[in-house]
Amino acid sequence: xxxxxxxxxxxxxxxxxxxxxxxxxxxxxxxxxxxxxxxxxxxxxxxxxxxxxxxxxxxxx
Amino acid sequence: xxxxxxxxxxxxxxxxxxxxxxxxxxxxxxxxxxxxxxxxxxxxxxxxxxxxxxxxxxxxxxxxxxxxxxxxxxxxxxxxxxxxxxxxxxxxxxxxxxxxxxxxxxxxxxxxxxxxxxxxxxxxxxxxxxxxxxxxxxxxxxxxxxxxxxxxxxxxxxxxxxxxxxxxxxxxxxxxxxxxxxxxxxxxxxxxxxxxxxxxxxxxxxxxxxxxxxxxxxxxxxxxxxxxxxxxxxxxxxxxxxxxxxxxxxxxxxxxxxxxxxxxxxxxxxxxxxxxxxxxxxxxxxxxxxxxxxxxxxxxxxxxxxxxxxxxxxxxxxxxxxxxxxxxxxxxxxxxxxxxxxxxxxxxxxxxxxxxxxxxxxxxxxxxxxxxxxxxxxxxxxxxxxxxxxxxxxxxxxxxxxxxxxxxxxxxxxxxxxxxxxxxxxxxxxxxxxxxxxxxxxxxxxxxxxxxxxxxxxxxxxxxxxxxxxxxxxxxxxxxxxxxxxxxxxxxxxxxxxxxxxxxxxxxxxxxxxxxxxxxxxxxxxxxxxxxxxxxxxxxxxxxxxxxxxxxxxxxxxxxxxxxxxxxxxxxxxxxxxxxxxxxxxxxxxxxxxxxxxxxxxxxxxxxxxxxxxxxxxxxxxxxxxxxxxxxxxxxxxxxxxxxxxxxxxxxxxxxxxxxxxxxxxxxxxxxxxxxxxxxxxxxxxxxxxxxxxxxxxxxxxxx
Numbered sequence: 065x066x067x068x069x070x071x072x073x074x075x076x077x078x079x080x081x082x083x084x085x086x087x088x089x090x091x092x093x094x095x096x097x098x099x100x101x102x103x104x105x106x107x108x109x110x111x112x113x114x115x116x117x118x119x120x121x122x123x124x125x
Numbered sequence: 126x127x128x129x130x131x132x133x134x135x136x137x138x139x140x141x142x143x144x145x146x147x148x149x150x151x152x153x154x155x156x157x158x159x160x161x162x163x164x165x166x167x168x169x170x171x172x173x174x175x176x177x178x179x180x181x182x183x184x185x186x187x188x189x190x191x192x193x194x195x196x197x198x199x200x201x202x203x204x205x206x207x208x209x210x211x212x213x214x215x216x217x218x219x220x221x222x223x224x225x226x227x228x229x230x231x232x233x234x235x236x237x238x239x240x241x242x243x244x245x246x247x248x249x250x251x252x253x254x255x256x257x258x259x260x261x262x263x264x265x266x267x268x269x270x271x272x273x274x275x276x277x278x279x280x281x282x283x284x285x286x287x288x289x290x291x292x293x294x295x296x297x298x299x300x301x302x303x304x305x306x307x308x309x310x311x312x313x314x315x316x317x318x319x320x321x322x323x324x325x326x327x328x329x330x331x332x333x334x335x336x337x338x339x340x341x342x343x344x345x346x347x348x349x350x351x352x353x354x355x356x357x358x359x360x361x362x363x364x365x366x367x368x369x370x371x372x373x374x375x376x377x378x379x380x381x382x383x384x385x386x387x388x389x390x391x392x393x394x395x396x397x398x399x400x401x402x403x404x405x406x407x408x409x410x411x412x413x414x415x416x417x418x419x420x421x422x423x424x425x426x427x428x429x430x431x432x433x434x435x436x437x438x439x440x441x442x443x444x445x446x447x448x449x450x451x452x453x454x455x456x457x458x459x460x461x462x463x464x465x466x467x468x469x470x471x472x473x474x475x476x477x478x479x480x481x482x483x484x485x486x487x488x489x490x491x492x493x494x495x496x497x498x499x500x501x502x503x504x505x506x507x508x509x510x511x512x513x514x515x516x517x518x519x520x521x522x523x524x525x526x527x528x529x530x531x532x533x534x535x536x537x538x539x540x541x542x543x544x545x546x547x548x549x550x551x552x553x554x555x556x557x558x559x560x561x562x563x564x565x566x567x568x569x570x571x572x573x574x575x576x577x578x579x580x581x582x583x584x585x586x587x588x589x590x591x592x593x594x595x596x597x598x599x600x601x602x603x604x605x606x607x608x609x610x611x612x613x614x615x616x617x618x619x620x621x622x623x624x625x626x627x628x629x630x631x632x633x634x635x636x637x638x639x640x641x642x643x644x645x646x647x648x649x650x651x652x653x654x655x656x657x658x659x660x661x662x663x664x665x666x667x668x669x670x671x672x673x674x675x676x677x678x679x680x681x682x683x684x685x686x687x688x689x690x691x692x693x694x695x696x697x698x699x700x701x702x703x704x705x706x707x708x709x710x711x712x713x714x715x716x717x718x719x720x721x722x723x724x725x726x727x728x729x730x731x732x733x734x735x736x737x738x739x740x741x742x743x744x745x746x747x748x749x750x751x752x753x754x755x756x757x758x759x760x761x762x763x764x765x766x767x768x769x770x771x772x773x774x775x776x777x778x779x780x781x782x783x784x785x786x787x788x789x790x791x792x793x794x795x796x797x798x799x800x801x802x803x804x805x806x807x808x809x810x811x812x813x814x815x816x817x818x819x820x821x822x823x824x825x826x827x828x829x
Contacts, residue, residue, distance in 0.1 A: 071460040075657075078466060082653035089647065093787070 137185035138214045139178075139292060142206060142237065143221030144230050145192035148249040150174075151279035152221055153189040156289065180289045185216070185296075194229075196236040197342060210240050216296035217243045219288065224254035224261065224276070227390055231382035234270060239336060241301045241329035244272040245292040247284070251276040259390055266389040301329065308336075308377040309619075311365050315339060315358035322351025341371050365631060380502065380619035387506070387618060401499075401620045408500065414507045421500075422588065425491040427581025429484050430572070436483035437568075444476040445755065466656055469744040474652025477740030477756055478644050478733045481568040485561055486637055492529060493632035497624030501526065506618060517599050521551040525595060528558035530636075532785045536792055546607035550599050552789055553802055556781035557595035559588050561640075562732035566776050569736045573757035574769035583770075591777055598809075643733070651730055652737045655701065659723075659741055664698035667691065696742065715775060715811065716768040716818045725775070731782050765827040771818040779810035 143149040157176035174189040190209055191202035210218055220237055222230040227248075237244060248261065267274040273291040277284035308316060319335035325348075326334065338344055338355045339362075347355075362370045383401070387409065408417055448468050455464050495501050508522040521539075528535035532555055539551045559567075567587060571580045603609075671691040678684040696702050697719075704726065705719025712722050720742045728735035743759040760769070780786070780803045790799035821827070 067460065071462045074460065075462045075466055078463075078653055079657045082650040082657075085646075085650045086654065089650070090783075093784070 137183070137216040137293075137296060138188055139185050139296065140188045140190055140209060140215045140218045141221060142190045142210065142218050142233070143192060144194055144223060144233060147192070147221045147223040147230060148277075148279040149192055149221040150189060152219075152247060152249065152277065152285065152288075153187065155279055155282050155285050157187055180286075180293065183293055185293075188215075193233065195233060196240070197337075197340060210237070210242055215242055216299075217245055217292045219245050219247055219292050221247045221249050221279075222274075224248045224251045224259065225257060227254075227259075227261075228382050228386040231385050232378055234385075235306045235378035235381045238271065238305045239329075239333045241327075241333065243295045243299060243301055244270070245288065245295050246270060246272055246274040247277045247279075247288050248274050249277045249279050251284070252278050252281075262389045266385070269385050269388060306378055306381040308374060311362060312339070312370075312373060312377060315362055318358055319351055319354045322348055322354045324348065324350070336374070339370055340374055365628065368625075376619050383618040383620075384502075384506070404621055405503070405618070408503050409506060414503075415511070418504050418507055419589070421495070423581060423585045425488070425495075426584040426588065428491060429487045429584065430577070430580040433484040433487045433568070434572070434577075437480055440480045440482065444472060444480060448472045448476075462660070465660065466653065469741055470652050470656030471649065473740040473744035473756075474656065474737035475644050475649050477569070477736045478565060478648050479641070481565045481736070482637065482640055484568040485564055485640055486633055488564055489530070489561070489636040490629065490633055493629050494624055497622070497628055499619045499621045502618050512596070517547070517550065517596070517603065521547060521554075521599070524551055524555050525558045525592070528555045528560060530561055532556050532558075532560050532781050533788050536785065536788050539792065544609070546603070546609050549793060549798065550602045550607050552792055553602060553798070553805075554595040554599045556785055556802065556806065557591045557598065557778065559591045559777055560732070560781075561636075562782065563776055565733045566728075566735050567773055569739070569757065570760070570769045570773050573760040574764075574766040583773075587773055587777055590774070594778060594809075643731070647731055648733055648737055651727065651734050652741065655723075655727055655734070655738050656741050658704075659696065659699050659701040661699060664695045667694055701742070714819070715814045716764075716771045717775075718763075720763075721772060725779070728776065729780065729783060731784075732776065735776060767818060767821040767826045770821075771814050774817060775810050775814045777810075778806060778813055780804075780807045 141149050141153050153174060153176075156178055157174075176187045178185055178187045188209065190206045193203045193206045196203055196207045196210070209215070218237065218240075220230075220234060222234070234246075246267075248263070248266075251261075254261075261276070263274050263276065272295060275284050275288040275291050277288055279285070307313065316332060316335045316339065319338055320328075320331040323331035323334055334344055334347065335351065335355075338347060338351065339358065344351075359370055362373065387405070408414060410417075451464070451468055451472070455467075457464070492501070495504070505522050505526060508525075512522055524535040524538045527538050535555045535558070536552050539548050539555070567584055571583050575583050671687055675684055675687045675691075678687055697706065701723045702719065705723040708722045708726075709717075709719045712718075712725070717725070720739070723742065724735045724738040727738040739760070740756050743756055743763075764772075786799050786803055789802050790796055793799065
């Protein structure tokens with residue numbers, strides 16, 4: 065296999081990995097959104113996806 | 126509804142609660158007359174005074190509870206008062222408030238509201254308070270405290286019949302007090318966690334018992350799950366708060382008391398009795414309060430740039446050095462695509478985002494500092510007044526404050542708004558408040574186009590524009606789609622204090638970690654994707670023979686110009702270039718070219734991608750990646766300050782990121798509202814940016 069093909073293959077793998085990661089990331093978020101049954105935080109909203117949920121260190125009403 | 130007795134009139138028990146010397150006994154004597162019975166509570170030497178009373182045909186037992194400052198049950202009097210209130214005998218509790226010392230009396234109110242009983246309030250010694258120049262907004266106070274407030278003068282009997290009538294009405298309705306103290310994020314999370322352990326209790330009882338356990342009050346009947354939770358939560362709270370937990374809870378109650386007192390009373394004499402009151406006399410001043418808030422924000426934004434510039438340059442220099450090193454050790458001919466992916470895509474994209482970490486951290490350091498000092502609660506209090514004038518719910522400002530960090534939790538936080546009109550309005554306007562991700566865009570563009578002395582001003586102007594836009598749009602929505610009154614609520618005002626280094630450090634670390642994690646995952650993946658879209662399909666035929674022309678170029682400058690022209694032509698042929706060219710007619714009136722257009726499309730996935738995409742486009746387009754400040758220099762060479770302002774304005778006001786649209790869909794349970802947000806904000810941003818850019822051109826401020 066030529067160096068040019070190896071170069072293309074490496075880039076294709078990197079891009080495929082990035083696209084797959086994005087697809088899984090958004091799919092995971094979408095399903096979590098849809099099936100949200102998680103705990104309610106200090107602000108009265110679900111903790112899922114909330115960047116403050118870890119120890120609920122953010123501001124709350 | 127409450128479990129309180131509302132049946133036959135003879136079973137009614139009306140309890141009088143209040144601080145010592147609040148005039149409670151005078152009121153009891155005035156109501157009971159000579160029919161009172163004095164005894165002892167079982168097992169203790171605490172007087173028990175009660176009487177059978179008949180009022181307008183209704184008979185009830187009137188009980189004078191011991192005078193107490195709290196219901197923490199740390200003394201026999203407090204334990205009795207607490208047990209009596211919780212005994213389910215009370216059809217209504219009348220709290221006697223000393224109007225001359227309202228704030229101190231409201232500490233007890235803060236605890237009484239947690240008991241889940243119907244409450245009425247006697248604002249006693251009203252004559253003395255008025256003689257001291259105090260005035261009260263009784264209607265507002267009643268709304269905030271969740272029960273009727275009747276002014277009384279127990280020694281003369283003024284207001285007593287009205288008070289009894291109001292209290293019996295509350296008893297007949299059987300509705301428990303709806304107001305309660307909010308203990309803040311950390312404590313509320315712990316209360317919720319401990320309350321989960323009380324499985325058999327209703328929500329009010331579980332919360333009350335959880336609060337008592339966290340306050341250090343023994344509960345012999347508490348289930349093991351609750352006791353396990355409380356040990357864990359106390360440990361967590363002590364680490365995070367840096368102060369004993371009971372002190373933190375007392376401060377929250379103090380905040381409630383001060384918040385209500387400040388909201389409902391006005392003094393003609395302004396006698397400020399301690400440091401907090403003295404500071405509030407300036408920071409919450411009706412005239413100066415808002416300008417002080419605006420000036421403080423201005424100082425914060427100037428600080429963000431003044432202190433953030435040196436570390437930002439160090440990071441840029443480091444990333445430039447890294448790119449230069451990669452280019453040096455990786456020959457241009459060896460795996461050129463992979464080399465371009467690493468240098469232009471990863472270092473140019475992710476590196477561009479990471480370099481603004483110091484600015485982001487400084488902004489959140491300032492916000493954490495202001496929050497921990499107690500000032501942010503004052504800012505919310507000040508805005509609460511303004512929001513009410515604009516027809517908005519005061520609570521709406523709290524999601525907006527959260528939105529300074531991220532719009533997603535801010536929209537989730539609107540769940541605390543009970544009223545659908547208030548909630549939907551707040552959801553739709555919260556994205557106007559600039560989030561941390563947009564700060565990355567501003568951190569790139571402001572230093573690129575403006576001199577150091579103007580940078581703080583521009584950033585301050587952008588944040589203020591966002592807040593003003595949110596308020597104006599909210600006003601429009603409340604006047605059209607969501608008409609109706611807003612319910613009042615108590616804005617807690619905690620005492621001022623010096624923030625602990627640990628608490629601020631935890632905030633900073635959380636923020637830094639979130640930012641770096643996002644850069645290393647989502648932004649990295651999007652950068653690789655955008656690099657691919659900005660590289661393929663590759664152009665093989667050009668409009669001229671660049672290779673020959675470059676070889677024949679007489680000067681290095683001419684050679685560089687030809688190379689840049691070749692790369693620009695190659696870029697326009699890629700998917701990104703085609704997309705940008707396709708959308709260019711729509712954004713050209715705003716001063717944007719196709720490169721900005723592609724960055725705006727990328728920013729829809731996550732706002733930071735705007736910076737990553739500009740980094741990739743200009744890196745692929747020939748900017749010297751290894752030189753620090755290369756992206757900003759490239760921007761300066763390609764755009765004017767007016768175009769830079771237009772970009773920032775559009776990014777501020779246009780459609781929020783994908784995650785915000787998704788969470789809006791979830792919270793409103795409607796795609797229509799989510800799409801309305803997407804389309805409405807983009808249209809508004811387009812209109813305002815168009816007006817600003819075209820006006821700037823007309824005024825001769827420069828254009829493309």
